[in-house]
Amino acid sequence: MPENKDFLFEQERINRVIDEIDHKISLVEAKGGALKHDVVSLRKTFWDDVTVNLDEPDDVIETHTSLRQQSELLSERERSHGLIHKQLANLQRLKVSPYFGRIDFQEIGEEKSEDIYIGLFSLMDEEDEDFLVYDWRAPISSMYYDYAPGPVKYRAMDETITGEMTLKRQYIIRNGKLKGMFDTGMTIGDEMLQEVLSNQANPQMKNIVATIQKEQNEIIRNNRKKYLVVRGAAGSGKTSAALQRVAFLLYQYREKLQADNILLFSPNQMFNSYVATVLPELGEENMQQSTFFQYLSGRIQNEFMLEDPFSQMEYMLGVKRDGDYYSRQKGIQFKASLSYKNLMDTYIDYLSNEGMTFKNIVFRNEVFITSEEITAYFYQLDKNISIPNRITLVKDWLLEQLALKEKDERKQEWVEEERELLGRAEYLKVYKKLQKEQRFTEDTFDDQEREEILLNKWLVRRRIKPLKRKINQLAFLDVPKIYQNLFQWPESQDNMPAYWDEIAYMTIENLKNKELLYEDATPFLYLKDKLEGRKSFMNIRHVIIDEAQDYSPFQFAYLKMIFPYSQMTILGDVNQSIFTHSVNNQSGLEKVDELFAPNEVEEIRLTKSYRSTKQIIQFAEDILKGNNKIEPFNRNGEKPSISVVENKAVLHNTIVTKVKSLLDNGHQTIAIITKTEQEAADAYRAFEEYLPLHLVKKETNSYEKGVLIIPTYLAKGIEFDAVIIYNCSNDVYVEDDERTVLYTACTRAMHELYLFSLGEKSALLNDVDKNKYRE
Numbered sequence: 003m004p005e006n007k008d009f010l011f012e013q014e015r016i017n018r019v020i021d022e023i024d025h026k027i028s029l030v031e032a033k034g035g036a037l038k039h040d041v042v043s044l045r046k047t048f049w050d051d052v053t054v055n056l057d058e059p060d061d062v063i064e065t066h067t068s069l070r071q072q073s074e075l076l077s078e079r080e081r082s083h084g085l086i087h088k089q090l091a092n093l094q095r096l097k098v099s100p101y102f103g104r105i106d107f108q109e110i111g112e113e114k115s116e117d118i119y120i121g122l123f124s125l126m127d128e129e130d131e132d133f134l135v136y137d138w139r140a141p142i143s144s145m146y147y148d149y150a151p152g153p154v155k156y157r158a159m160d161e162t163i164t165g166e167m168t169l170k171r172q173y174i175i176r177n178g179k180l181k182g183m184f185d186t187g188m189t190i191g192d193e194m195l196q197e198v199l200s201n202q203a204n205p206q207m208k209n210i211v212a213t214i215q216k217e218q219n220e221i222i223r224n225n226r227k228k229y230l231v232v233r234g235a236a237g238s239g240k241t242s243a244a245l246q247r248v249a250f251l252l253y254q255y256r257e258k259l260q261a262d263n264i265l266l267f268s269p270n271q272m273f274n275s276y277v278a279t280v281l282p283e284l285g286e287e288n289m290q291q292s293t294f295f296q297y298l299s300g301r302i303q304n305e306f307m308l309e310d311p312f313s314q315m316e317y318m319l320g321v322k323r324d325g326d327y328y329s330r331q332k333g334i335q336f337k338a339s340l341s342y343k344n345l346m347d348t349y350i351d352y353l354s355n356e357g358m359t360f361k362n363i364v365f366r367n368e369v370f371i372t373s374e375e376i377t378a379y380f381y382q383l384d385k386n387i388s389i390p391n392r393i394t395l396v397k398d399w400l401l402e403q404l405a406l407k408e409k410d411e412r413k414q415e416w417v418e419e420e421r422e423l424l425g426r427a428e429y430l431k432v433y434k435k436l437q438k439e440q441r442f443t444e445d446t447f448d449d450q451e452r453e454e455i456l457l458n459k460w461l462v463r464r465r466i467k468p469l470k471r472k473i474n475q476l477a478f479l480d481v482p483k484i485y486q487n488l489f490q491w492p493e494s495q496d497n498m499p500a501y502w503d504e505i506a507y508m509t510i511e512n513l514k515n516k517e518l519l520y521e522d523a524t525p526f527l528y529l530k531d532k533l534e535g536r537k538s539f540m541n542i543r544h545v546i547i548d549e550a551q552d553y554s555p556f557q558f559a560y561l562k563m564i565f566p567y568s569q570m571t572i573l574g575d576v577n578q579s580i581f582t583h584s585v586n587n588q589s590g591l592e593k594v595d596e597l598f599a600p601n602e603v604e605e606i607r608l609t610k611s612y613r614s615t616k617q618i619i620q621f622a623e624d625i626l627k628g629n630n631k632i633e634p635f636n637r638n639g640e641k642p643s644i645s646v647v648e649n650k651a652v653l654h655n656t657i658v659t660k661v662k663s664l665l666d667n668g669h670q671t672i673a674i675i676t677k678t679e680q681e682a683a684d685a686y687r688a689f690e691e692y693l694p695l696h697l698v699k700k701e702t703n704s705y706e707k708g709v710l711i712i713p714t715y716l717a718k719g720i721e722f723d724a725v726i727i728y729n730c731s732n733d734v735y736v737e738d739d740e741r742t743v744l745y746t747a748c749t750r751a752m753h754e755l756y757l758f759s760l761g762e763k764s765a766l767l768n769d770v771d772k773n774k775y776r777e
């Protein structure tokens with residue numbers, strides 16, 4: 003049979019490639035061994051080859067040079083050893099599965115067609131002449147993802163190469179053995195995807211290089227514009243595409259881009275651990291990862307108690323919708339908007355002429371420069387100078403005043419007193435310190451007058467130093483007060499949103515208590531950075547913002563400001579908006595047109611969803627009232643079910659029974675998803691006696707297999723074999739704007755979805771076609 007012949011041919015080729023990998027491994031190991039030996043002996047004999055002579059200035063220079071040469075040599079060897087290590091790890095990975103795809107390509111004008119085998123990394127033959135395997139990121143490999151057999155082209159070195167693809171084949175190779183192969187007419191065949199997607203969910207996201215789809219490839223290799231915005235339904239592979247894109251960029255720009263020049267903003271801590279293995283699996287180092295809140299709190303926590311986004315959401319999802327709710331909601335939405343940013347920009351213009359607030363400079367409990375004096379100095383400076391530059395001039399002036407003060411203080415009585423009170427041990431310490439600084443020698447210290455002068459100087463300097471540091475940190479600028487004043491600024495009374503008085507009152511009260519609400523955090527930092535002229539992040543060249551629908555327009559504008567030189571990949575789905583600021587069109591993702599210049603942005607939409615079975619997707623899209631048609635990947639499962647139960651005891655018993663049967667059926671990740679953390683904690687108490695389970699809280703930072711109880715907003719971006727919606731009753735999911743919360747929760751399921759309702763089910767589910775679920 004021709005197929006069998008093909009199969010044997012391919013297995014033989016795999017064997018040959020593996021032999022070559024083994025050969026390469028032994029070469030690299032030998033090289034690594036020699037290098038290791040070099041490093042060890044260099045470390046041992048480091049000082050033998052350094053000439054140390056400090057007698058004459060020339061000798062010092064020579065010593066310095068020889069030291070530098072020696073350490074450069076050592077670090078070069080260490081670097082090479084690191085590279086060898088990486089090479090070895092990559093070869094070991096290739097050995098398990100050397101490639102996953104092949105295309106036969108006949109370039110126009112060439113006589114022979116070329117077999118191009120595609121795998122995780124490139125591999126050359128023994129003579130280093132031909133590629134046995136091409137890296138999936140190589141330009142030629144792009145045809146594998148972009149075309150079916152037929153006419154094809156790809157771009158390499160600014161040139162377009164055209165030809166004909168005569169074969170496209172996929173392989174499943176495990177431990178060097180060919181387990182399956184498919185010739186495919188489609189872009190990437192269904193068989194392989196079926197196989198991958200029907201696997202169990204995993205606490206660690208997997209790479210998708212063998213089955214990247216054409217539209218995902220477009221995202222991965224896209225490098226035309228500064229900002230790439232990707233929208234796509236739940237499970238359409240946005241995160242996956244973003245991570246393979248990082249691997250692609252690290253390959254494409256390996257000379258100038260390192261993993262730590264890339265920063266990923268994740269939705270929560272657990273997500274960080276979920277995605278952490280994708281890049282190492284692809285042989286690359288991980289990029290930097292942070293949540294936006296981690297960034298904010300790193301900058302704010304010394305000034306305020308900062309509310310975290312989950313507490314904000316917990317409050318908004320949990321409280322009754324009364325007067326307080328609506329004023330907070332309006333506050334959150336206004337502070338998320340570009341109107342608020344515009345208001346703040348006008349306020350900053352106003353501050354250029356009046357309204358800046360400074361703190362008194364206090365030395366030893368006495369005001370030595372008043373806030374009024376600083377204000378007067380600031381406003382007598384030329385108004386054409388930007389505020390941050392004027393602040394720098396104020397800082398310089400304050401430091402000069404401080405230097406004068408320092409001189410004056412040396413003669414003050416307190417210094418004499420402090421000097422006399424110096425204990426012997428402390429005195430000796432000072433003596434040694436001054437001696438080290440070569441302020442005096444043994445001889446001069448006998449001179450009592452000089453000794454006193456030097457000690458006085460030291461004592462004053464010691465007191466002045468913290469003040470100097472604070473001035474250098476611009477602590478004299480009272481940003482909290484300036485922010486607070488915005489809410490009493492007469493100009494801000496026109497065209498203000500509904501509930502402005504309540505919003506202003508609530509904000510001022512919080513600021514007075516040294517508390518900063520989450521919605522104020524970004525505006526506060528924006529103001530601070532605009533006034534202080536903070537330096538942007540120069541080393542970050544690429545920022546990835548996942549779950550971008552959760553960022554407000556204001557937050558986007560802020561990110562754009564602090565990463566002015568970075569490219570950005572922005573991925574999101576407005577139907578998964580669950581933050582109060584992002585519902586009702588206030589997501590930054592809805593304001594892309596206002597935020598970025600049209601020639602700087604490219605937008606791509608992913609339409610197909612891969613995570614969940616067709617039945618789950620068809621059910622979930624109806625929750626969104628059918629406004630968004632999602633194309634499910636053709637993988638079948640049971641229809642979701644909705645069970646209405648009468649009381650809590652029955653609810654808990656039924657869920658326990660369901661979870662046990664899911665475990666018996668071999669599911670390894672099962673999530674009981676609640677609307678809030680409060681609800682999750684209550685459910686946990688009810689179940690802990692009967693089920694082995696983990697309660698996921700906002701500070702949980704790793705995703706473990708097993709049964710999890712988790713609020714929706716922490717399950718964002720993650721997936722499970724089976725999902726149980728703890729309570730989808732009409733008392734829990736009430737308002738229309740909670741559809742997105744329920745949709746997000748349901749779309750976490752890969753294979754099975756069960757909804758339970760304590761009493762009548764939510765009216766939001768009445769929009770779901772009855773044929774799409776079991777009751």
Ligand SMILES: Nc1ncnc2c1ncn2[C@@H]1O[C@H](COP(=O)(O)OP(=O)(O)OP(=O)(O)O)[C@@H](O)[C@H]1O
Nearest residue numbers: 210213214215236237238239240241242612613719
């Ligand atoms: N081309 C592909 N080949 C194999 N699996 C894929 C592919 N694209 C997506 N998947 C799988 O689909 C699931 C969802 O992918 P991913 O989490 O990247 O989607 P998402 O759009 O970020 O989802 P969400 O918006 O729900 O966070 C993952 O299990 C991923 O491995």
